[in-house]
Amino acid sequence: MLEVENLTVRYGPFLAVDEVAIRVEAGEIVGLVGANGAGKSSIVKTIGGVVVPLRGRVDFEGQDLAAVPPHRRIRLGISIVPEGRGLFPRMSVEENLLMGGYSLADKAQIARNIERGFALFPILAERRWQAAGTLSGGQQQMLAVAIGLMSDPKLLVLDEPSLGLAPIVIGEIGRALKSLRGQGLTVLLVEQNAKLTCNVSDRIYIVANGAIQHHDVSANILSNREILELLI
Amino acid sequence: MTRHMSTAVLAAALVAAAAGSAAGQESVKVGFVTELTGPWAFFGSSCVAGLKLAESTLNPAGKRKLEFVTIDNQTQPAQAVAAARNLDVQSKVIALSGPTSSDTALAMYGYAEQNKVPFVVPVAAFPQLTKPGTRYTFRLEPNAAGWGYAIVQFVAKQKPGAKIALVYSDYALMRAIAAGLKYQAPKSGVKIEPEIIFPQGSNDATVQAAQVRAANPDWVVVIGAGGFDNTLTNQLLDIGIKAEQIIHPFGITTQVKNWGKRSVGSLYGTFFDANLPELTAEGKKFVEDFRAANKRQPSYVENYCYVTAQVIRRVIDADPGAGDDREKFRAGMAALNTKESTSNIPIAFDKNGARKEYMYFMQIQDVTEDGYKSKQVYYTEWDPEVIPVYELVK
Amino acid sequence: MSDATLIILLSTLTTGLMLGVIFSLVAVGVTIIYGSIWMPNAANGQFFLLASLFVWSATVSFGLHPAFAALLVIGASVPLSYLLEATLVRRFYDVPNRNISYFVLTLGITQILAGIFSITYGVWSDQFQIPPIVAGVTMIGPFPIANNRLAAMLIAGALLAALFALLRYHKYGRALRAVFQNRDAAALRGVDVRGIYRMSFVLGNAVVFAGGVLFACAYSFDLTVAWTMAITAFAIMIIGGPGSVLGALVIGIVFGFTQAIVSIFASPTVAAFSYLGAMLVILLFKPSGLFAR
Numbered sequence: 052m053l054e055v056e057n058l059t060v061r062y063g064p065f066l067a068v069d070e071v072a073i074r075v076e077a078g079e080i081v082g083l084v085g086a087n088g089a090g091k092s093s094i095v096k097t098i099g100g101v102v103v104p105l106r107g108r109v110d111f112e113g114q115d116l117a118a119v120p121p122h123r124r125i126r127l128g129i130s131i132v133p134e135g136r137g138l139f140p141r142m143s144v145e146e147n148l149l150m151g152g153y154s155l156a157d158k159a160q161i162a163r164n165i166e167r168g169f170a171l172f173p174i175l176a177e178r179r180w181q182a183a184g185t186l187s188g189g190q191q192q193m194l195a196v197a198i199g200l201m202s203d204p205k206l207l208v209l210d211e212p213s214l215g216l217a218p219i220v221i222g223e224i225g226r227a228l229k230s231l232r233g234q235g236l237t238v239l240l241v242e243q244n245a246k247l248t249c250n251v252s253d254r255i256y257i258v259a260n261g262a263i264q265h266h267d268v269s270a271n272i273l274s275n276r277e278i279l280e281l282l283i
Numbered sequence: 284m285t286r287h288m289s290t291a292v293l294a295a296a297l298v299a300a301a302a303g304s305a306a307g308q309e310s311v312k313v314g315f316v317t318e319l320t321g322p323w324a325f326f327g328s329s330c331v332a333g334l335k336l337a338e339s340t341l342n343p344a345g346k347r348k349l350e351f352v353t354i355d356n357q358t359q360p361a362q363a364v365a366a367a368r369n370l371d372v373q374s375k376v377i378a379l380s381g382p383t384s385s386d387t388a389l390a391m392y393g394y395a396e397q398n399k400v401p402f403v404v405p406v407a408a409f410p411q412l413t414k415p416g417t418r419y420t421f422r423l424e425p426n427a428a429g430w431g432y433a434i435v436q437f438v439a440k441q442k443p444g445a446k447i448a449l450v451y452s453d454y455a456l457m458r459a460i461a462a463g464l465k466y467q468a469p470k471s472g473v474k475i476e477p478e479i480i481f482p483q484g485s486n487d488a489t490v491q492a493a494q495v496r497a498a499n500p501d502w503v504v505v506i507g508a509g510g511f512d513n514t515l516t517n518q519l520l521d522i523g524i525k526a527e528q529i530i531h532p533f534g535i536t537t538q539v540k541n542w543g544k545r546s547v548g549s550l551y552g553t554f555f556d557a558n559l560p561e562l563t564a565e566g567k568k569f570v571e572d573f574r575a576a577n578k579r580q581p582s583y584v585e586n587y588c589y590v591t592a593q594v595i596r597r598v599i600d601a602d603p604g605a606g607d608d609r610e611k612f613r614a615g616m617a618a619l620n621t622k623e624s625t626s627n628i629p630i631a632f633d634k635n636g637a638r639k640e641y642m643y644f645m646q647i648q649d650v651t652e653d654g655y656k657s658k659q660v661y662y663t664e665w666d667p668e669v670i671p672v673y674e675l676v677k
Numbered sequence: 678m679s680d681a682t683l684i685i686l687l688s689t690l691t692t693g694l695m696l697g698v699i700f701s702l703v704a705v706g707v708t709i710i711y712g713s714i715w716m717p718n719a720a721n722g723q724f725f726l727l728a729s730l731f732v733w734s735a736t737v738s739f740g741l742h743p744a745f746a747a748l749l750v751i752g753a754s755v756p757l758s759y760l761l762e763a764t765l766v767r768r769f770y771d772v773p774n775r776n777i778s779y780f781v782l783t784l785g786i787t788q789i790l791a792g793i794f795s796i797t798y799g800v801w802s803d804q805f806q807i808p809p810i811v812a813g814v815t816m817i818g819p820f821p822i823a824n825n826r827l828a829a830m831l832i833a834g835a836l837l838a839a840l841f842a843l844l845r846y847h848k849y850g851r852a853l854r855a856v857f858q859n860r861d862a863a864a865l866r867g868v869d870v871r872g873i874y875r876m877s878f879v880l881g882n883a884v885v886f887a888g889g890v891l892f893a894c895a896y897s898f899d900l901t902v903a904w905t906m907a908i909t910a911f912a913i914m915i916i917g918g919p920g921s922v923l924g925a926l927v928i929g930i931v932f933g934f935t936q937a938i939v940s941i942f943a944s945p946t947v948a949a950f951s952y953l954g955a956m957l958v959i960l961l962f963k964p965s966g967l968f969a970r
Contacts, residue, residue, distance in 0.1 A: 319796075319800075320792070320795040320796050320799065321795055321799070322795075322799075322900065322901060324795050324796070324799035324800050325799060325800060325801070325802060325803035326803065328800040453946065479944070479945070480944065480945065480946060481945045481946075482945055482946040482949040482950075483901075484901065484902075484904070484905035484949065485945055485949070486696075486892075486896050486898070486902065486905070487692050487695065487696055487896070487936070487937075488945075489688045489691060489692045489695075489937075490685065490688045490689050490692050490937055490940055490941055491940065491945065492688070493681075493684045493685040493687075493688035493689075493820075494685060494941070496681070496684065497681035497682075497684065497685060509803055509804050509899035509900075509901060510804040510805060510806070510896070510897040510898040510899035510901075510902065511897070511899075512804065512897075513804050513806050513897035514896045514897045514898075517823070517897070521814060521821055521822065521823045521826075522684070522688070522820075522821055523821055535803075537802045537803055537804060538803075538804065541804055541806045541897060543806075
C-alpha cells in the first residue's frame with residue numbers, strides 16, 4: 052500500500068534521512084521505532100508532503116505522491132496524526148472531529164464517523180462541547196487518533212502517540228489500535244516507545260541516524276535481547 | 284548634435300528677447316501657495332478656479348503682465364513655508380498669496396513678516412493673521428471671531444433675550460467663531476445653552492442632538508468640520524429641530540447642496556453669494572462663468588481668490604514701481620481704497636492689514652440638482668476690533 | 678420618564694448600536710485577515726474610505742440606486758482583493774516575520790490611496806453624502822430615527838450575524854478558524870491553506886468594504902474618516918485579541934456604546950479618548966487582548 056524507496060532528506064548540511072526504504076502492506080500495523088532525532092518525523096513529514104525529499108520516492112497504492120500537494124493526500128486515503136497531536140485548541144471536541152472529516156463531502160458519513168470515534172473513546176463523547184485545548188494530555192491524544200480516523204483513511208500514520216502519556220492511557224490507545232486493525236485499517240506507527248510498538252504491530256523497522264538499522268516481525272524483535280537493549 | 288542644440292538655444296533666446304521688448308518690461312510674479320492636495324484640497328482647488336477666471340481678464344494689452352505662480356502646499360505648514368522661501372529667493376516674486384487654510388496661512392505669515400514679503404491672504408479666518416504689529420500681511424476675509432460676533436448681532440436683533448445652542452467641531456477655526464460668539468452673547472443678552480464640542484474625527488451626533496432638543500433653544504449654531512457638518516445638521520433635523528432654527532456660520536456650495544431640500548429655511552453666513560441681489564454686472568458674469576466652467580455656483584472662497592488677483596492688479600496699476608519694489612507694493616496695499624468688483628463691498632485695510640469686516644446672512648429657499656436659491660435676510664459690518672479678537676483667540 | 682429623557686436614552690441606544698455594528702464590521706474584517714495571514718492591514722481605513730467613495734460616485738455621479746450601488750461596491754471588492762492578493766500579498770506567504778513586511782506594504786498602499794483620493798475626490802468636494810436608501814423617519818416612542826440609519830443598522834447587524842454563522846457553522850468558516858489556530862494541522866486534514874489565505878483576504882476586505890458602504894449610507898463623510906477608522910479598528914482588534922473574531926465583534930459593539938454613553942455623561946471629546954485609554958490599559962495588563970487565543 053505504502054512504498055518508500057531510497058528516501059533521502061537533507062536540511063542544509065544535515066542529513067536527516069538516508070536512503071530509507073519502507074513497505075507497508077494493506078491491513079498491516081507497521082512500527083517505525085527509533086530514538087529522538089533518528090529521522091522518524093522527517094519520514095512522516097515526507098509522507099505528508101510537508102517536506103520535499105532530496106532523492107527517492109513515496110508511492111501510495113502505486114501512485115507517486117511527489118506531485119500531490121499536502122492537502123490532497125488525505126483524499127487519497129492517507130491520514131496523518133502529527134507529533135504534538137495537531138488539534139485546534141480553541142475548537143470544541145466536536146468541531147475538531149468535524150475538521151477531521153473536512154475532506155469528506157457526505158454529511159451522514161461525517162456524523163457516522165463522529166459516533167464511531169465516540170464509541171472508540173467514550174470519554175470524548177462526554178467532553179463533546181469542551182475546547183480541545185482544555186482536555187488532559189491523554190484525552191487530547193485520543194481526540195487526535197479520532198480525528199485521524201474521521202476521514203475514513205486507508206492508511207493511518209501516527210507520529211509519537213505515546214509521548215508524555217501515562218501507561219494506562221498508552222494501554223487504551225494500544226487497545227484502540229488493535230481493534231482498528233481488526234476492522235482492516237492499515238497503520239504506520241511511529242514511536243520511541245518500543246514496547247507499545249511491539250505489542251501492537253506486525254512488523255517493526257528500527258531507525259537510527261536517519262537509516263533503517265533493522266527490520267523484522269515484532270515477535271522476533273521481542274525475543275531478540277540485543278535489539279531490545281539497543282532500543283532502550 | 285551640438286550644433287542643433289546651440290541653434291535651438293539661440294532661437295529660444297531670440298524669441299525671449301523679442302517677447303521682452305514687446306512688453307517693455309518683465310512680467311510681475313506673485314507666488315500663489317495653496318492647498319491642491321491634502322485635507323484642504325477642495326478649498327485650495329476652488330480658490331485656484333476663482334483665480335483662473337480673474338486671470339483671463341487680468342492682462343489687457345498695454346499693461347504690464349501680471350503672472351501667478353501656483354504651488355501646492357499639500358495642506359502642510361512646513362511645505363507652505365518651503366514654497367514661500369523658494370518663491371521669494373528663486374523666483375523673486377513681488378508678493379505671496381494663496382492659502383485658504385489658517386494653518387498654512389499662519390506659517391506663511393511668519394515667513395512673510397520676517398522677510399518683508401507682502402502677503403495677501405484670500406481666505407483664512409484665524410484672527411492672528413492680522414494681529415497688532417502686522418506690517419506685510421493683508422487679509423480679504425473677515426476674521427472668524429468676528430463671525431461669532433455677527434451671529435450674536437443677528438440673533439439679538441431677531442429675538443432679544445434669545446437662547447442658542449452652540450455645537451461645533453474642535454478645530455481652530457470653529458473655536459475662534461465660538462470664542463467671538465461667547466464673548467458677545469452676554470453683552471447682547473443672548474444665552475448659550477448647551478455648548479457641545481466635538482473632537483476631530485467625530486461621526487455621530489444623535490445623542491448630542493437629543494440633548495440640544497431637550498434644552499429647547501431658539502436657534503442652534505452648527506459648526507461642523509467636513510463631512511461631519513452635514514451629519515450634524517441631518518441628525519439635528521432628524522430629531523426634530525426645525526430647519527429655521529439652524530444657523531450655519533458659513534455656507535459654501537457643496538455644503539448647501541448636501542444640506543439639501545430638508546434644510547430649506549435654514550440660515551447661513553457668507554461674504555459673497557451667487558444669490559445676492561446687489562451683485563455687480565461683473566459679479567453676475569463671474570457667477571455664470573464659474574458655473575459654466577465648474578458645474579457649480581461659486582461661493583465666497585472662489586470670490587475672494589478672484590478678487591485677490593484684481594486687488595494685486597490695482598496696486599501695480601496705481602504705482603508702476605510696486606511691480607519691482609516690495610516696500611512700494613506694501614505701501615500700495617496699505618493705501619488701497621477700492622471695491623470688490625463682484626459686489627461693490629469696499630476694500631480698505633487697517634494698520635494691521637485687516638479689512639473693515641462684514642457678513643451676510645442668507646436663508647435657504649430651494650436646493651436643486653445644479654445649485655440652490657437663498658435670500659439675504661441680514662447684513663452687518665463692523666470694525667474688526669469692536670471685540671478684542673486678538674485677545675480672544677491666541 | 679419625561680420625553681426628553683426618553684429621547685436621550687433612545688438616542689444613546691441607537692447611536693451605540695449604529696456605531697457598534699460599523700466598528701465591529703471593520704474590526705472583524707481586519708482581524709480575519711490578521712488571524713490568517715498575519716497581515717496588520719494599515720490600509721484598512723483607506724479600503725473603508727474607498728468603498729464609501731465608490732458608493733458616492735455610483736450614486737451621485739452615475740445616478741445608481743444606493744442599494745444597488747452598495748451591492749455593486751461590495752461585489753467589486755472581490756476582484757480587487759483577488760488582484761491585490763495575486764500581485765502582492767501572495768509573495769509574502771512564506772516570508773519569516775511577514776507581519777512586518779505586510780505592515781510596511783500596507784503603509785505604502787495607504788500612502789498611495791491617500792494621495793490618489795486627495796487629488797481626485799479631495800478636489801471634487803469637501804464632504805460626501807449619498808442619497809438615502811430609504812427616506813423618511815420612524816418614531817420609536819417619542820424618538821425619531823431616520824429610516825436610512827435604521828436600515829444601515831439592520832443590514833450591518835444582519836451581515837455580522839451571517840458572518841458569525843459562516844465562521845461558526847460553515848465548513849469553510851471552520852477551516853478558516855482551523856488555519857488561525859493550527860495551520861499545519863489544518864493542511865493535514867485536507868485544508869488548502871493557501872486557498873484559505875486567499876479566501877480570508879477576500880472575505881476580510883469585503884467585510885471592511887461593507888462597513889464603508891453602510892457608513893456612507895448612515896453618515897456624511899470626508900477623507901479624514903480613513904484615519905479615524907484605521908485607528909479605531911486597530912484599537913478594537915488589540916483589545917479584543919488579534920485574530921479573535923468574537924473579540925472584534927464584542928469589543929466593536931462595546932466601543933459604540935462607550936462612545937454614546939460617555940459622551941452624555943462627560944463630553945464627546947472624553948468619549949473619543951476613553952477607548953484609546955482602554956486600549957493602553959489592556960496593552961499594559963493583558964497584552965494578548967481580552968478574547969485572546
